[in-house]
Amino acid sequence: xxxxxxxxVDDEPAIREMIAVALEMADYECLEAADAREAHxxxxxxxxxxxxLDWMLPGTxxxxxxxRLKKEETxxxxxxxxxxxxxxxxNKIRGLEVGADDYITKPFSPRELVARLKxxxxxxxxxxxxxxxxxxxxxxxxSSHRVTANDSFLSVGPTEYRLLQFFMTHQERVYTRSQLxxxxxxxxVYVEERTVxxxxxxxxxALGARHDHLIQTVRGAGYRFSTQPA
Amino acid sequence: xxxxxxxxVDDEPAIREMIAVALEMADYECLEAADAREAHxxxxxxxxxxxxLDWMLPGTxxxxxxxRLKKEETxxxxxxxxxxxxxxxxNKIRGLEVGADDYITKPFSPRELVARLKxxxxxxxxxxxxxxxxxxxxxxxxSSHRVTANDSFLSVGPTEYRLLQFFMTHQERVYTRSQLxxxxxxxxVYVEERTVxxxxxxxxxALGARHDHLIQTVRGAGYRFSTQPA
DNA sequence: AAAGTCTGTCACATGTTTGTAACACTGGGG
DNA sequence: CCCCAGTGTTACAAACATGTGACAGACTTT
Numbered sequence: 001x002x003x004x005x006x007x008x009v010d011d012e013p014a015i016r017e018m019i020a021v022a023l024e025m026a027d028y029e030c031l032e033a034a035d036a037r038e039a040h041x042x043x044x045x046x047x048x049x050x051x052x053l054d055w056m057l058p059g060t061x062x063x064x065x066x067x068r069l070k071k072e073e074t075x076x077x078x079x080x081x082x083x084x085x086x087x088x089x090x091n092k093i094r095g096l097e098v099g100a101d102d103y104i105t106k107p108f109s110p111r112e113l114v115a116r117l118k119x120x121x122x123x124x125x126x127x128x129x130x131x132x133x134x135x136x137x138x139x140x141x142x143s144s145h146r147v148t149a150n151d152s153f154l155s156v157g158p159t160e161y162r163l164l165q166f167f168m169t170h171q172e173r174v175y176t177r178s179q180l181x182x183x184x185x186x187x188x189v190y191v192e193e194r195t196v197x198x199x200x201x202x203x204x205x206a207l208g209a210r211h212d213h214l215i216q217t218v219r220g221a222g223y224r225f226s227t228q229p230a
Numbered sequence: 231x232x233x234x235x236x237x238x239v240d241d242e243p244a245i246r247e248m249i250a251v252a253l254e255m256a257d258y259e260c261l262e263a264a265d266a267r268e269a270h271x272x273x274x275x276x277x278x279x280x281x282x283l284d285w286m287l288p289g290t291x292x293x294x295x296x297x298r299l300k301k302e303e304t305x306x307x308x309x310x311x312x313x314x315x316x317x318x319x320x321n322k323i324r325g326l327e328v329g330a331d332d333y334i335t336k337p338f339s340p341r342e343l344v345a346r347l348k349x350x351x352x353x354x355x356x357x358x359x360x361x362x363x364x365x366x367x368x369x370x371x372x373s374s375h376r377v378t379a380n381d382s383f384l385s386v387g388p389t390e391y392r393l394l395q396f397f398m399t400h401q402e403r404v405y406t407r408s409q410l411x412x413x414x415x416x417x418x419v420y421v422e423e424r425t426v427x428x429x430x431x432x433x434x435x436a437l438g439a440r441h442d443h444l445i446q447t448v449r450g451a452g453y454r455f456s457t458q459p460a
Numbered sequence: 461a462a463a464g465t466c467t468g469t470c471a472c473a474t475g476t477t478t479g480t481a482a483c484a485c486t487g488g489g490g
Numbered sequence: 491c492c493c494c495a496g497t498g499t500t501a502c503a504a505a506c507a508t509g510t511g512a513c514a515g516a517c518t519t520t
Contacts, residue, residue, distance in 0.1 A: 115420035118408065145404040145451050153459065157477060158450030158507095194497090195479055201498065202477095219487080219496065387466060425468055427508065434509095449476070449507065 004121060005029045007048035009039040009065070010083065011058055019052065022110030023117070036065045043075060050121055052113075053100070055084035066100055079120045083108075133168045136227055138211045140168050149211055159184070160203040167215065167225035176222040196223075234351060237261045237278035239269040239295070240313065249282065252340030253347070266295045273305060280309045280351055282343075309350045313338075363398045366457055368441045370398050379441060389414070390433040397445065397455035406452040426453075 006028045008016050013034070020030040031046055033039035035058055042048070051069070053062045062082065069075040082100040101120050104113060132141040139148040140161075147154040147164065156164065162184050175183070177193040185191060200223055204212035216224045236258045238246050243264070250260040261276055263269035272278070283296055296312065299305040313334050334346060362371040369378040370391075377384040377394065386394065392414050405413070407423040415421065430453055434442040446460045447453060 112420050119412065119420075143403050144454060144456070145448050159478075161450075191479060192481095194481090197497065198479075198499085201500095204498095217497070389467075421468065422470095424470090424508090428468075428510085431509065431511095447508070 003027060003029050004049040005031060005046065006117070007031045007033060007039065007042055007046070007051045009033045009036075009051065009057070009062065010054040011035060011056070012054075015054075018110070019113065022113060026114045028117075036062075039065060043069070043078070048078065050079045050081065050117060052081050052083060052117075055082055081116060081120060133165075135168060135171070136211065136214065138207070138214065140165055147206075149208065154206055154208070156206045157202065159199055160206055163199055163203050164207075167223075171225045171227070174218045174221050174224045179222065233257060233259050234279040235259045235261060235276060236347070237263060237269065237272055237276070237281045239263045239266075239281065240284035241265060242284075245284075248340070249343065252343060256344045258347075269295060273299070273308070278308065280311065280347060282311050282313060282347075284313045311346060311350060363395075365398060365401070366441065366444065368437070368444065370395055377436075379438065384436055384438070386436045387432065389429050390436055393429055393433050394437075397453075401455045401457070404448050404451050404454045409452065 006023055008019050008023075008030060009032075010016050010019075011034050016032045016034075020032060023030050031042050031048055033042050039051075039053075043051070053066055055062045057065070066080050066082065069078065069080065079101040081102045081104060083104050102116050104116060132139050132143075134140075137150045140146075141148070142165070145161070147156050147161065163180070166180070166184050177196040180196050181189070181191060181193065200215060200217075204215050207214065213229075214225055214227065216226055218224050236253055238249050238253075238260060239262075240246050240249070241264050246262045246264075250262065253260050261272050261278055263272050269281075269283075273281070281299070296310050299308065299310065311334060334343060362369050362373075364370075367380045370376075371378070372395065375391070377386050377391065393410070396410070396414050407426040410426050411419060411421065411423065430445060430447075434445055437444065443460070444455055444457065445453060446456055
């Protein structure tokens with residue numbers, strides 16, 4: 001899961017600040033804009049995953065910006081959450097008609113904000129319909145999160161599962177420990193490269209004698225998942 | 231497929247109008263009522279196939295009407311979709327407890343409304359979907375709202391019932407806590423993810439040793455309902 | 461009003477997973 | 491045959507995820 005980028009559009013610096021703090025604590029990356037022009041530039045430039053848009057903006061209003069964004073093909077599928085101090089329901093309806101995906105009335109708790117944001121992002125990324133991957137009697141099924149070897153279930157830990165999933169979707173190619181750390185652990189963690197060895201070992205053990213040869217050591221280079229003999 | 235008749239109950243003429251337009255474009259026949267009395271008369275008289283019921287009504291509240299309708303035998307099986315402007319999600323739960331079949335928070339898009347309406351009708355019409363689900367001696371019967379384990383009734387709370395129903399209709403697949411909150415609690419509720427754990431625990435306890443293994447923990451991922459061993 | 465139910469949250473218990481270090485082994489070059 | 495860099499293997503404490511019991515507040519029923 002990569003870190004999501006949130007664009008906060010509000011003319012009040014204090015509010016932006018408050019939101020940004022809350023979001024950063026929840027591991028989101030924040031961009032800030034004070035008006036529609038600035039927002040638009042950032043959208044094009046940085047491609048945020050979701051936009052928090054204040055109803056009231058100097059110049060072009062928030063709702064106007066939302067409408068424009070939803071009209072353009074390149075930005076239409078970026079989810080938008082409208083923020084407003086207004087209580088009137090009309091605004092709410094108009095906001096959503098314009099294509100906003102959710103709506104938060106100020107004042108709101110940081111917790112609620114984060115929860116809503118999560119919900120919207122979740123809905124925007126529909127649950128994957130990943131097909132099971134099968135190799136040589138070994139099956140990994142993402143939807144049930146299960147690994148099967150000839151009809152019997154294998155018990156693999158979380159990291160080993162991710163490792164196996166990566167390998168099965170990237171067969172026949174060598175990956176260095178460093179690359180594996182990037183791809184399986186996620187870019188910005190600091191762990192020893194030898195840690196990969198240990199997890200490879202654990203994965204092989206979990207796979208059992210019947211399949212552990214699929215994970216091949218390439219001396220001086222890294223590891224490879226291959227159906228071909230080493 | 232005959233044309234379905236929809237009764238719209240809302241005190242705001244503008245909203246009724248908006249809904250009616252959307253529904254008529256989707257080929258539904260619309261009836262409108264502004265309050266509970268009017269609604270009741272139309273229900274007896276015209277026998278709508280489904281009711282869209284606003285939460286806020288002058289006089290008898292929407293929820294009160296729903297409760298009454300679900301209590302009476304002649305009207306109990308008319309599906310009800312609750313509409314509300316309230317943000318508090320407690321309402322959602324109470325609305326569903328009363329027997330509403332779905333729930334939509336204003337504001338909503340006409341698209342969403344039609345989609346939900348269709349879904350509810352689909353669920354309501356074929357007797358098949360109302361059929362009891364049986365797994366390994368454990369039976370959930372939506373029509374009687376009961377859970378049975380080998381001929382003895384189990385006492386499960388409302389949330390646990392919904393959780394179980396969701397799981398039994400979505401077996402063999404992992405759901406994250408987040409997804410479960412979406413599916414079982416409802417889209418924009420905001421509760422801690424750990425709350426899911428607690429309800430899982432309660433459900434397991436209610437199921438008893440004989441069946442609690444059906445709810446499996448998938449470490450680092452979520453939960454799964456499965457007849458296969460973990 | 462009282463007793464009971466249900467829910468969400470917390471604090472603590474329990475159990476797993478993870479990263480690391482330490483040591484054992486291997487294979488290929490000299 | 492010996493080196494030794496590279497890899498396999500094991501053990502372990504810390505970090506983390508989940509299980510579990512208790513509790514307060516909101517509602518419902520008596």
